[in-house]
């Protein structure tokens with residue numbers, strides 16, 4: 001998985017990332033993908049990047065880091081060419097109300113961040129992160145409405161009962177493709193969503 005958010009421009013790729021740009025650049029060289037990475041806060045990107053894009057793609061674990069969703073949608077709109085495509089595949093916000101042991105512990109409708117004091121890293125649960133993380137829950141309707149608010153035309157919104165990491169350790173099983181589902185087939189809640197929109 002490439003961390004951060006990526007802009008794809010036909011056969012060229014541009015990504016941006018708050019911290020991991022250097023790592024992403026090294027990885028792109030190792031796998032032979034021509035790509036350019038910028039280390040920047042997404043909110044500052046219009047100040048450091050003067051380009052428009054045919055496709056903006058963003059994946060898994062992006063929105064919860066962002067306090068201001070409207071500003072995020074403005075950045076998407078700013079960088080998309082007329083007729084360009086925006087695609088997002090993301091952790092379903094409903095899941096942020098659940099603790100790792102699958103109990104409802106957080107509100108869905110809140111503008112306040114929830115604070116993770118420390119805990120296992122999502123990419124490697126043997127690594128314990130010893131710093132606070134501030135995360136925001138943006139409801140599905142908020143996500144749709146900020147994009148509509150920028151005049152983007154939504155082609156589809158899909159929801160999925162599987163995900164890309166072990167979000168609820170002990171409750172999930174991984175298939176041969178690295179996809180996680182609940183062991184208990186009676187648990188049918190949305191874990192991911194995808195959305196495609198045009199400018």
Ligand SMILES: C[S@@+](CC[C@H](N)C(=O)[O-])C[C@H]1O[C@@H](n2cnc3c(N)ncnc32)[C@H](O)[C@@H]1O
Nearest residue numbers: 001002003004017018019041042059060061065
């Ligand atoms: C959960 S990871 C994303 C994983 C990646 N999208 C994937 O599919 O593997 C979230 C990333 O967003 C970056 N990030 C958080 N806030 C950001 C911001 N304001 N601007 C740019 N990148 C940010 C973090 O450094 C982190 O690497």
